[in-house]
Amino acid sequence: MPNRNKPSLVTARCNAGRFAVTFPLLTAALYLATGASTQAQAPLKDRLKGSPFRIAYECYVNDNWEIFVMNADGSQPVNLTSTPKEHEHYPQVSPDGTMICFSVDVGEGRDAVRSLYVMDSDGRNRKKLADNAREPFWRPDSKVIGFLPQEYSKFNVIDYYTKGMRFYELATGRNEPHPNSTNLHHLYSPSFAPNGKWIVSTVHAGMGYDHAILAIEANGNKIINLKIPGCRACVSPDGKQLAWGSGDHQVVLAPIDLESETPSVGQWRLRILDKTNETYHVDWSPDSRTVSLSRGPASKGDPSKSGTFQSACEIVGVYAAGWNLCAVSAEREGDVDLNSASEAEFTMLTANGFSNKESAWFLPKRKESGQ
Amino acid sequence: MIRRFGWRASLALVALLTSCGKSRPDSQSGTKPEGASGNSKAEPSAPVEVVTSSGIEMVALPGGEFLMGSDRGNADEAPPHKVRISAFLIDRFEVTHEMFAKAQLPNPSHWQDNPRKPVERVRWRDAKQYCNERSLLEKLKPCYNEKTPDFDCDYASSGYRLPTEAEWEYACRAGTEAPYDFGPADKLRQFAWFADNATDKTHIVGEKKSNRWDVFDLYGNVSEWCEDVYSLTYYKESPPLDPTGPPNPGKDVKRVMRGGSWKASADMCRATLRQGERTGDSDACFFTDYCGFRCVRRATPEELQQLRNKLRRIAP
Numbered sequence: 001m002p003n004r005n006k007p008s009l010v011t012a013r014c015n016a017g018r019f020a021v022t023f024p025l026l027t028a029a030l031y032l033a034t035g036a037s038t039q040a041q042a043p044l045k046d047r048l049k050g051s052p053f054r055i056a057y058e059c060y061v062n063d064n065w066e067i068f069v070m071n072a073d074g075s076q077p078v079n080l081t082s083t084p085k086e087h088e089h090y091p092q093v094s095p096d097g098t099m100i101c102f103s104v105d106v107g108e109g110r111d112a113v114r115s116l117y118v119m120d121s122d123g124r125n126r127k128k129l130a131d132n133a134r135e136p137f138w139r140p141d142s143k144v145i146g147f148l149p150q151e152y153s154k155f156n157v158i159d160y161y162t163k164g165m166r167f168y169e170l171a172t173g174r175n176e177p178h179p180n181s182t183n184l185h186h187l188y189s190p191s192f193a194p195n196g197k198w199i200v201s202t203v204h205a206g207m208g209y210d211h212a213i214l215a216i217e218a219n220g221n222k223i224i225n226l227k228i229p230g231c232r233a234c235v236s237p238d239g240k241q242l243a244w245g246s247g248d249h250q251v252v253l254a255p256i257d258l259e260s261e262t263p264s265v266g267q268w269r270l271r272i273l274d275k276t277n278e279t280y281h282v283d284w285s286p287d288s289r290t291v292s293l294s295r296g297p298a299s300k301g302d303p304s305k306s307g308t309f310q311s312a313c314e315i316v317g318v319y320a321a322g323w324n325l326c327a328v329s330a331e332r333e334g335d336v337d338l339n340s341a342s343e344a345e346f347t348m349l350t351a352n353g354f355s356n357k358e359s360a361w362f363l364p365k366r367k368e369s370g371q
Numbered sequence: 372m373i374r375r376f377g378w379r380a381s382l383a384l385v386a387l388l389t390s391c392g393k394s395r396p397d398s399q400s401g402t403k404p405e406g407a408s409g410n411s412k413a414e415p416s417a418p419v420e421v422v423t424s425s426g427i428e429m430v431a432l433p434g435g436e437f438l439m440g441s442d443r444g445n446a447d448e449a450p451p452h453k454v455r456i457s458a459f460l461i462d463r464f465e466v467t468h469e470m471f472a473k474a475q476l477p478n479p480s481h482w483q484d485n486p487r488k489p490v491e492r493v494r495w496r497d498a499k500q501y502c503n504e505r506s507l508l509e510k511l512k513p514c515y516n517e518k519t520p521d522f523d524c525d526y527a528s529s530g531y532r533l534p535t536e537a538e539w540e541y542a543c544r545a546g547t548e549a550p551y552d553f554g555p556a557d558k559l560r561q562f563a564w565f566a567d568n569a570t571d572k573t574h575i576v577g578e579k580k581s582n583r584w585d586v587f588d589l590y591g592n593v594s595e596w597c598e599d600v601y602s603l604t605y606y607k608e609s610p611p612l613d614p615t616g617p618p619n620p621g622k623d624v625k626r627v628m629r630g631g632s633w634k635a636s637a638d639m640c641r642a643t644l645r646q647g648e649r650t651g652d653s654d655a656c657f658f659t660d661y662c663g664f665r666c667v668r669r670a671t672p673e674e675l676q677q678l679r680n681k682l683r684r685i686a687p
Contacts, residue, residue: 109517110504151475151477152475152476153475154475154504156475156476156477158477158655159655160477161477186477204479204656205477205478205479205480205481205483205492206483210481210658211656211658231655231656298653299653300496300520300652300653302520303517303518303519303520304518310496310517310520310522310652311496311652311655312652312653312654312655313653314655315655
């Protein structure tokens with residue numbers, strides 16, 4: 001039970017609106033005001049070229065998992081980690097754009113230890129948060145990081161190898177469980193709704209569910225089955241849409257109501273298809289106009305590579321040969337087939353095929369002193 | 372250690388201490404266990420039940436020869452052919468949720484209401500990982516090389532592995548040549564959870580009668596992964612001694628799955644029926660909810676001698 005004398009890490013008021021408007025935000029406002037939407041027929045690559053947004057992602061280079069950041073159009077990738085003995089992946093950027101939390105594997109095979117870290121969005125001030133933990137996610141005020149403890153102490157690469165949920169408060173180092181933590185089992189890919197009331201997460205073979213995407217009350221015991229097939233759901237920054245992988249070869253966007261006491265998902269409005277490749281890890285641009293996703297052939301990894309494991313290649317720590325990141329316009333409706341999509345709808349962001357996965361958009365911002 | 376298993380252990384004990392050679396009184400003519408001629412150096416001619424150091428019940432089966440396959444089943448069950456199997460140990464029960472948890476592996480099962488139920492929705496590679504974890508728990512040398520794409524098997528290692536399909540069928544037929552070791556199909560309800568009686572779910576292991584060699588749930592509950600690559604025509608080329616299946620063709624590989632399940636018809640529960648199943652290794656979520664497994668381990672002559680000695684020590 002949370003200590004009643006202290007404010008809960010999940011009930012603390014979300015302060016997203018109080019962040020100082022700084023230069024990047026002005027740039028973003030200018031970007032929007034100059035009619036990004038009116039240029040919808042221009043190639044997506046060109047539209048993204050003028051974007052102030054950046055994208056963090058994981059990539060396997062020089063026998064090592066690293067976290068890179070690139071411009072929204074895929075240009076100027078920069079390795080933020082460059083740590084030959086540590087494997088960084090699963091970057092999640094704080095909603096205010098100042099920090100990145102991520103997972104780090106040290107060791108090989110069953111002796112590996114997965115830990116969680118946070119650093120500034122330029123790669124400085126790296127700090128460990130927890131061991132034997134995975135899949136961090138940010139509270140909307142960027143002050144608290146949620147994460148999923150490992151199910152057992154021994155390492156396993158499978159994504160749903162989790163039990164419970166905890167919250168780490170950056171300012172104090174307090175680390176406390178979700179009020180319903182003891183009943184949360186085999187969750188993966190959690191993320192906060194922008195209103196801070198719900199956490200959307202996939203569950204597999206746990207909590208009485210065969211497999212489901214759930215809305216979990218952030219500060220209570222309520223759990224709502226969103227009754228949509230698939231996994232790895234992500235709420236748009238405006239809180240009005242949900243994107244998720246509804247199968248190995250398609251990503252779906254649909255309206256979601258997260259203000260009600262019983263969140264629900266409407267009819268899908270955009271379906272992104274790829275019959276040739278698998279498509280995973282959808283993420284929204286900060287203006288909710290574009291989504292990025294990972295894309296590549298199905299495989300079960302390459303165990304000869306250091307720091308990698310065998311399993312389905314969309315899983316964190318599994319090498320996905322030939323996988324790249326792409327962006328798709330989220331402004332249209334209907335179907336987009338990535339093998340025949342127009343340049344206005346779709347563009348590749350990476351091309352090296354070095355297991356590029358888990359993209360996370362952000363509007364970069366420097367931490368203010370004392371933050 | 373050897374555990375006392377009532378009349379079954381007594382039968383084994385009698386067989387061991389008298390001639391070390393006769394097959395179990397209830398066995399039929401299909402199997403010729405080593406030592407059947409009365410050779411005192413031969414392995415035990417009757418199964419011996421043991422509990423491993425991590426507390427798992429197994430049955431040590433004597434090596435022997437049997438007629439594998441059938442010319443009265445599906446095309447892939449033919450031709451029937453003689454196969455000689457070396458002695459080995461096999462789990463009495465399918466691997467359960469509590470066994471999976473002891474190995475600190477995430478349980479993928481659909482039915483998680485009882486820890487004594489068999490795990491299902493297990494990918495082929497996850498079953499092999501369990502084998503390795505259990506080997507390490509018992510300080511045995513793991514059979515599987517986890518740095519190879521298929522977790523290549525070292526059959527000479529002391530650890531646990533999946534059975535070959537020849538070993539599985541040898542254990543299931545338990546010295547008989549009939550489709551079911553217990554006799555006519557109308558008795559299947561006593562020995563298996565299958566589509567006619569399982570009410571669309573798995574059940575606690577060991578609730579039905581065991582086969583003649585005291586192994587449970589071979590005919591039903593969950594189907595069981597084997598080590599072999601599945602090939603429709605393998606029986607036409609299978610070697611006569613300890614066959615391990617055809618080589619991996621590299622593409623569209625299926626692995627052998629044996630035994631009926633909660634959703635199988637009676638015909639699908641026959642001892643000789645073969646299934647080829649995709650391994651699910653490139654799927655994050657494997658939804659085949661009748662896929663389970665059990666483990667085997669090789670029995671060396673030294674271990675068999677130790678078993679005999681231990682059995683003598685606990686004899687009244």
